[in-house]
Amino acid sequence: MTSTYVSPWMDPELAALRDMARKFFTDVAAPAMPKWSEQRFVDRDFWLAAGELGLLCPTVPERFGGAGGTILHQIAIVEEQSSVLEKGWGNNVHSGVVTDYLLKYGTEEQCERWLPGMVEGRLIGAIAMTEPGAGSDVRAMVTRARREGDSYVVNGTKTFITNGLTADLVIVAVKVEGAEDPKAITLLVVEAGTEGFHRGQPLRKIGQHAADTAELFFDECRVPIENMIGEEGTGFPALMTQMPQERLILGVNAVVQTEKAVRLTVDYVKERKVFGKPLFEQQNTRFELAECQTKAKVARVFLDHCIVAHGSGTLDNETAAMAKWWLSDIQCEVIDRCVQLWGGYGYMEEYPIARMYADARVQKVYGGANEIMKEIIARTL
Helix, strand or coil, X not given: CCCCCCXXXXXXXXXXXXXXXXXXXXHHHHHHHHHHHHHCCCXXXXXXXXXXXXXXXXXXXXXXXXXXXXXXXXXXXXXHHHHHCCCCXXXXXXXXXXXXXXXXXXXXXXXXXXXXXXXXXXCCEEEECCECCECCCHHHCCCEEEEECCEEEEEEEEEEEECCCCCCEEEEEEEXXXXXXXCCCEEEEEECCCCCEEECXXXXXXXXXXXXXXXXXXXXXXXXXXXXXXXXXXXXXXXXXXXXXXXXXHHHHHHHHHHHHHHHHXXXXXXXXXXXXXXXXXXXXXXXXHHHHHHHHHHHHHHHHHHHHHHCCCCCHXXXXXXXXXXXXXXXXXXHHHHHHHHXXXXXXXXXXXXXXXXXHHHHCCCCCHHHHHHHHHCCC
């Protein structure tokens, strides 16, 4: 497969970063994936190694220990991670979500306190919104915090939390008891070792086995008021403002995996012989892959449009929702069609296409279910 297409946002600096990231993921991460998949989390040493190379939190300014890059640097890293690895390492949340909450809504003291460690990989970040009874409907959360002197006391449960098992700091969304608006959400940073903060065992998922995903429990967990992000009750607008970037990153993963599925399958069907000739010579195979490649190309062009818009600060919530639902739908559709062309081997875990199939399905669920994305779009019509 050959292509002369180059993303319009790509430049020599980003290309060099991408090449360096690819080599690191190929040489260091890929060999460790079986171990990480078995233990259900990525080793701390890998976070530190990534930090040494500057692959963590590239948007953090130099005064906080970062490289002072843009979201395009983060996207370049995400693309290479997704291209080389199965979905396991939680850097998308650490660098692409938690970092921006601190930079945009945190105080100078909070940034000085946490961001250097996040850049180095000494501190792993997570964000806890989802609850057993509240996923896409964020306002339905029931985790509560009550004010006692200079602290908030938190009680509740969060689930499906990326980096939940290993995180050193977790941005937790809560509702404050006695607040003027009982539905208002407040963001508190809970640090590892805080009394009353407990973690469950790694959740056993059908895919993304190396991804650290856990339940978090808060039982009279006392959080100092200086750990509040922004003002009390301002969490929901902050969450909604940050969602387009999170959904864009999910779209990046979707497109990279779609392209990879087509590439792997083309190589496979040119080698696999059926009825005495390569499977690629069967018309149905060629037509299937022609359709898959077209969908992958259209998805890439739309994604690049969104990346350029986000880089200039013009990506709106509606378009980000379009990207999240449509690109993840295309990802699942194309990978499913590619699995069919692999036959029985496409269902064997030893082959990457099978692992990609299992990893892909949740893309239509997290970050806001695709049905919610359509509702967001419909409200603008």
